């Protein structure tokens with residue numbers, strides 16, 4: 018059917034943990050889902066694994082090398098104009114200091130603060146899972 022467009026993207030995102038805190042990043046005003054909070058990461062490129070995607074995106078977005086660890090369950094959300102499947106991975110920073118190249122802000126959140134930011138809707142199941150684990 019010619020009117021059907023494939024607007025389903027696969028996105029790997031990094032749950033970066035440090036000292037019991039989790040890194041959240043705020044999208045900038047000019048990005049899609051402006052000023053929403055998310056986990057750093059991005060769309061998988063053709064032929065790329067989620068781990069490779071995350072290592073690439075974290076260098077591009079924040080200038081850090083990450084170690085990609087445990088995969089959490091993927092989750093799919095329908096926004097009005099596109100569908101996203103998120104592939105979350107627990108990560109740690111191997112080297113580098115965070116420099117924001119794309120995001121407006123970051124925050125290190127304690128478990129009790131996880132529900133505070135205005136998260137991208139697709140992230141809410143991931144947040145729920147993190148709360149269950151903490």
Ligand SMILES: Nc1nc2c([nH]c(=O)n2[C@@H]2O[C@H](COP(=O)(O)OP(=O)(O)OP(=O)(O)O)[C@@H](O)[C@H]2O)c(=O)[nH]1
Pocket residue numbers: 026028029030048049050054055056057058059060101103137138139140
């Ligand atoms: N990185 C990331 N993206 C997320 C999360 N949750 C979520 O809904 N997304 C959506 O997944 C998509 C990720 O794409 P991206 O960051 O590579 O690209 P973008 O939309 O900023 O750029 P583009 O507009 O140039 O395609 C965005 O539409 C973003 O809104 C998340 O936790 N992390």
